[in-house]
Amino acid sequence: MKRSATPTSSGTTRVVLKGGTIVDSRGERRADVAIEGGVVVEVGEGLSGDARDASGAVIAPGFVDLHAHLREPGKEEAETIETGSRAGAKGGYTALVAMPNTDPPQDSVAVIEFVREQGRRAGLVDVVPSGCITLGRQGEALAPIAELAAAGVRIFTDDGSGVQDELLMRRAMEYGRGLDVTLAQHCEVATLTKGAVMNECQCCTTLGLPGWPAVAEELMVFRDIELARITGARVHFLHLSTARSVDLVRAAKRDGLPVTAEVTPHHLSLDETRLLTFDTVYKVNPPLRSPRDIAALREGVRDGTIDALATDHAPHPRRDKELPLDQAPPGMLGLETALGVALGVMDIDLVHLVRIMSINPARIAGINDRHGRDIEPGAPANLVVFDPNITWQVAPEKLASKSRNTPYAGMTLRGRVRHTIFGGDFTVLDGEPQR
Amino acid sequence: MKHLRSIPELGADGLARLLELTNHMVEVNRRPVPKVPALRGRTVVSLFFEDSTRTRLSFETAAKRLSADTMTFSVSTSSVNKGESLRDTVETITDMGVDAFVVRHKSAGIPWQISEWTTAAVVNAGDGWHQHPTQALVDCFTVREARGCERFDGLTLTIVGDIKHSRVARSNIAAFSMLGAKIVLVAPPTLLPPDVAHWPVAVSHSLDEVISRTDILYMLRLQSERMAQGHVPNLREYSERFGLDARRLAMLPSDAVVMHPGPMNRGVEMLIDPSALPNSLIHRQVANGVSVRMAVLFDLLAGESSAGNLREVSP
Amino acid sequence: MSTTVMSADDVRRAVTRIAHEILERQRGGSRLALVGLQRGGAWLADMLGAALNTIEPAAGVPVGYIDVSMHRDDISLRPVVPGAISRIEFAVDGTTVVLVDDVLYTGRTVRAALEGINTYGRPRAVQLAVLVDRGHRELPIRPDYVGKNIPTQVGDDVRATADGVVITKVAP
Numbered sequence: 001m002k003r004s005a006t007p008t009s010s011g012t013t014r015v016v017l018k019g020g021t022i023v024d025s026r027g028e029r030r031a032d033v034a035i036e037g038g039v040v041v042e043v044g045e046g047l048s049g050d051a052r053d054a055s056g057a058v059i060a061p062g063f064v065d066l067h068a069h070l071r072e073p074g075k076e077e078a079e080t081i082e083t084g085s086r087a088g089a090k091g092g093y094t095a096l097v098a099m100p101n102t103d104p105p106q107d108s109v110a111v112i113e114f115v116r117e118q119g120r121r122a123g124l125v126d127v128v129p130s131g132c133i134t135l136g137r138q139g140e141a142l143a144p145i146a147e148l149a150a151a152g153v154r155i156f157t158d159d160g161s162g163v164q165d166e167l168l169m170r171r172a173m174e175y176g177r178g179l180d181v182t183l184a185q186h187c188e189v190a191t192l193t194k195g196a197v198m199n200e201c202q203c204c205t206t207l208g209l210p211g212w213p214a215v216a217e218e219l220m221v222f223r224d225i226e227l228a229r230i231t232g233a234r235v236h237f238l239h240l241s242t243a244r245s246v247d248l249v250r251a252a253k254r255d256g257l258p259v260t261a262e263v264t265p266h267h268l269s270l271d272e273t274r275l276l277t278f279d280t281v282y283k284v285n286p287p288l289r290s291p292r293d294i295a296a297l298r299e300g301v302r303d304g305t306i307d308a309l310a311t312d313h314a315p316h317p318r319r320d321k322e323l324p325l326d327q328a329p330p331g332m333l334g335l336e337t338a339l340g341v342a343l344g345v346m347d348i349d350l351v352h353l354v355r356i357m358s359i360n361p362a363r364i365a366g367i368n369d370r371h372g373r374d375i376e377p378g379a380p381a382n383l384v385v386f387d388p389n390i391t392w393q394v395a396p397e398k399l400a401s402k403s404r405n406t407p408y409a410g411m412t413l414r415g416r417v418r419h420t421i422f423g424g425d426f427t428v429l430d431g432e433p434q435r
Numbered sequence: 436m437k438h439l440r441s442i443p444e445l446g447a448d449g450l451a452r453l454l455e456l457t458n459h460m461v462e463v464n465r466r467p468v469p470k471v472p473a474l475r476g477r478t479v480v481s482l483f484f485e486d487s488t489r490t491r492l493s494f495e496t497a498a499k500r501l502s503a504d505t506m507t508f509s510v511s512t513s514s515v516n517k518g519e520s521l522r523d524t525v526e527t528i529t530d531m532g533v534d535a536f537v538v539r540h541k542s543a544g545i546p547w548q549i550s551e552w553t554t555a556a557v558v559n560a561g562d563g564w565h566q567h568p569t570q571a572l573v574d575c576f577t578v579r580e581a582r583g584c585e586r587f588d589g590l591t592l593t594i595v596g597d598i599k600h601s602r603v604a605r606s607n608i609a610a611f612s613m614l615g616a617k618i619v620l621v622a623p624p625t626l627l628p629p630d631v632a633h634w635p636v637a638v639s640h641s642l643d644e645v646i647s648r649t650d651i652l653y654m655l656r657l658q659s660e661r662m663a664q665g666h667v668p669n670l671r672e673y674s675e676r677f678g679l680d681a682r683r684l685a686m687l688p689s690d691a692v693v694m695h696p697g698p699m700n701r702g703v704e705m706l707i708d709p710s711a712l713p714n715s716l717i718h719r720q721v722a723n724g725v726s727v728r729m730a731v732l733f734d735l736l737a738g739e740s741s742a743g744n745l746r747e748v749s750p
Numbered sequence: 751m752s753t754t755v756m757s758a759d760d761v762r763r764a765v766t767r768i769a770h771e772i773l774e775r776q777r778g779g780s781r782l783a784l785v786g787l788q789r790g791g792a793w794l795a796d797m798l799g800a801a802l803n804t805i806e807p808a809a810g811v812p813v814g815y816i817d818v819s820m821h822r823d824d825i826s827l828r829p830v831v832p833g834a835i836s837r838i839e840f841a842v843d844g845t846t847v848v849l850v851d852d853v854l855y856t857g858r859t860v861r862a863a864l865e866g867i868n869t870y871g872r873p874r875a876v877q878l879a880v881l882v883d884r885g886h887r888e889l890p891i892r893p894d895y896v897g898k899n900i901p902t903q904v905g906d907d908v909r910a911t912a913d914g915v916v917i918t919k920v921a922p
Contacts, residue, residue, distance in 0.1 A: 099525075138646075155646075200629050200630075201629070201630060202630050202633055204628075204629065205628035205629055205630045205631060206605070207543055207544070207565055208543050208563055208564030208565035208600075208601075208602060208605055208628075209543050209564070209565070210543075211564070211629055213629075255691065270529070277547065278544025278548055280548075319520060322520055322521070322522045323520070323521070323545075323550075324521070324540065324542030324544065324545055324547075325542060325543065325544045326542045326543070326563070328544065416658040
């Protein structure tokens with residue numbers, strides 16, 4: 001059942017989330033939350049209204065994913081904006097930044113508007129389209145960044161690839177200054193990773209597979225930090241995966257540069273030895289790395305070097321992943337398992353979790369007027385209610401996504417979304433998508 | 436293990452068992468009628484995605500000498516990319532009734548992926564740069580035969596050439612070290628895998644330095660594409676540094692043997708006419724190929740590894 | 751519960767008798783050869799060969815061994831582990847081959863040996879010599895020379911060596 005009404009105009013019944021614990025930038029506090037007309041209207045104890053059970057659960061601003069591949073337009077057999085939105089809602093997300101490597105790519109206002117409209121039609125999350133840095137993501141000429149910014153695009157990236165040409169990247173940073181935009185980079189020096197299938201390491205030596213050396217990521221992280229230093233541009237690093245990358249960003253922040261970074265749940269939890277099985281579900285760009293890298297990434301989250309957890313949700317139809325390892329497309333699902341993985345592997349408190357899954361990404365995406373906000377009267381009702389201690393097993397057939405390529409199939413995760421509220425409407429109630 | 440996919444997976448016990456079984460097959464192949472009914476009624480299908488007349492024929496001959504039925508699918512990569520996927524092909528053949536697949540593919544890992552899609556036994560005839568277990572079995576057996584010993588403690592195996600892209604090297608390093616040999620790899624740094632520190636090998640970039648101390652000299656083929664990829668500046672320089680020429684032949688110990696998995700690149704790694712090589716085991720390597728592969732098929736479909744592969748037989 | 755049904759002496763006497771029977775039947779015939787069925791028949795073939803060559807040294811009867819595991823008809827029922835390797839170093843074509851086994855039971859091993867021998871050539875004739883025939887044939891196979899006929903039950907265990915033949919009844 002699809003709703004065509006815009007999601008922020010919701011019913012006028014007053015709904016109360018009862019018995020939960022609010023976690024936002026101000027900390028943790030026990031309180032009921034009343035929602036009406038798409039907005040939080042009251043926060044306190046013993047509130048009255050149409051009750052929804054939140055006892056034992058955490059009530060937080062809805063999660064924001066800085067990095068989701070919704071595949072529409074162009075690869076609808078893998079995912080559509082609607083099914084991706086539903087997967088996001090099930091994962092507790094109320095906003096998704098849609099990556100621009102669609103077909104046609106998101107380098108024109110027409111495509112941006114299309115993606116936004118499809119998101120509105122689905123009405124399940126805020127679909128925030130990102131724009132390409134270069135035309136067609138070809139890395140040769142700048143996309144119409146100002147025009148796209150005027151159409152409301154705040155984040156630009158060529159994700160799927162990095163911008164290889166140093167001069168072009170410098171120009172993009174200079175051009176973007178004054179437009180209040182963030183340039184996000186997929187750091188990969190392509191000449192060093194040709195044909196690569198997994199991290200360049202002991203395993204790839206034994207398996208006889210071409211490797212993706214860590215330095216291919218670190219060189220571009222270093223480059224863009226230095227270019228940001230001289231241009232003053234705001235730069236965000238997508239899916240960092242190596243220890244050295246974390247060190248570089250830490251130093252850049254110490255120098256006061258406006259640099260932010262994200263990490264994926266899979267890079268925090270799975271290492272390169274997974275590929276010993278040759279299972280293509282573990283093939284991803286950048287690749288799964290070593291335990292040492294994982295430890296450094298977790299430390300980077302803990303000490304604030306890494307600002308956000310972003311899923312890099314990358315659906316692929318079964319058929320595409322059944323190709324030989326070197327031909328299979330890289331990428332794994334992430335929206336519905338992010339919370340379960342984050343709580344499972346991270347040794348951080350709930351406030352920090354909400355910071356990396358909601359507050360920071362909302363700010364980086366430029367949507368912190370409606371997402372990632374403190375839960376107080378007047379805030380838009382974009383919320384997630386989750387059970388931090390419930391364990392559940394990942395069943396691929398039960399996922400809302402159209403694809404099934406999750407590396408966590410059959411695994412037990414800790415932390416589960418109970419309700420997701422978008423513009424005051426329950427997109428997910430008791431774990432079930434409502435539309 | 437109901438498959439033969441890699442030497443590490445086979446393990447030392449499996450290696451010993453197959454080498455022992457090969458002796459039986461050698462005897463069968465000496466008979467006037469070199470055929471036994473052991474695999475009668477079984478079907479062995481060759482799925483060769485890479486051209487290889489020699490290995491494919493070796494497997495097919497092996498299957499036939501065990502009285503198995505054979506089918507060959509020589510698939511050029513492009514035809515599988517169009518439409519029918521590898522999985523479809525494997526499942527279709529499985530439906531037609533197959534007991535074992537013999538697979539060669541340019542992508543590493545295919546034998547493991549195929550195992551997920553079929554109940555038949557899977558024999559790896561070469562997967563990308565990864566493993567070529569039957570070649571290692573042939574090579575171990577050939578050395579045993581030549582030196583009359585079962586283990587190789589105290590022997591040095593020197594492998595020369597493009598180790599990085601060699602499944603033969605990876606399988607042999609595993610197999611020969613299981614049998615106690617000392618292994619030396621000789622190659623320019625660009626033709627060695629990124630991290631061999633954890634392999635049971637010594638590394639040298641100079642063939643001249645190590646050749647007089649080896650018992651087995653194993654030459655690998657260098658593909659001409661490696662030049663285009665920047666691994667070596669040109670083939671002449673490679674041959675000068677790493678090729679087997681008359682001068683280096685004279686440096687070999689008198690009882691050392693020379694081996695090559697074939698096919699040879701004359702004028703690149705082999706600068707002497709192979710028939711002029713004393714102590715060459717190359718012909719024995721070829722000759723033993725059928726016996727080794729008979730042992731492998733017998734073991735998987737009738738012998739100790741067959742428990743998982745036995746078809747349902749009504750009492 | 752074990753019973754010795756043949757002593758070492760009994761075995762020796764039976765072998766000598768069989769050797770005479772073989773030579774008797776062979777008088778004026780083609781070349782003779784013994785082939786012991788691995789493993790049970792190998793020692794017996796050696797013993798029988800020695801006996802033949804003692805009685806008639808000029809005969810020069812060669813002894814070979816055949817491992818029948820790869821010729822069995824029950825390969826699909828359970829895993830097969832081949833025993834010692836076959837060794838037949840004489841020409842089989844035109845030779846009278848006497849298959850030698852310690853115990854004849856269902857006859858399947860002998861059938862496999864018959865098939866196996868054919869891969870070495872076409873014998874003039876094939877005969878069968880066994881130390882013990884314990885009955886329960888499942889195929890139309892009959893021995894030409896028998897040391898002793900000993901009726902047994904299907905579950906019984908029959909062991910034959912140069913030191914004698916012992917039957918162990920399986921506990922009911």
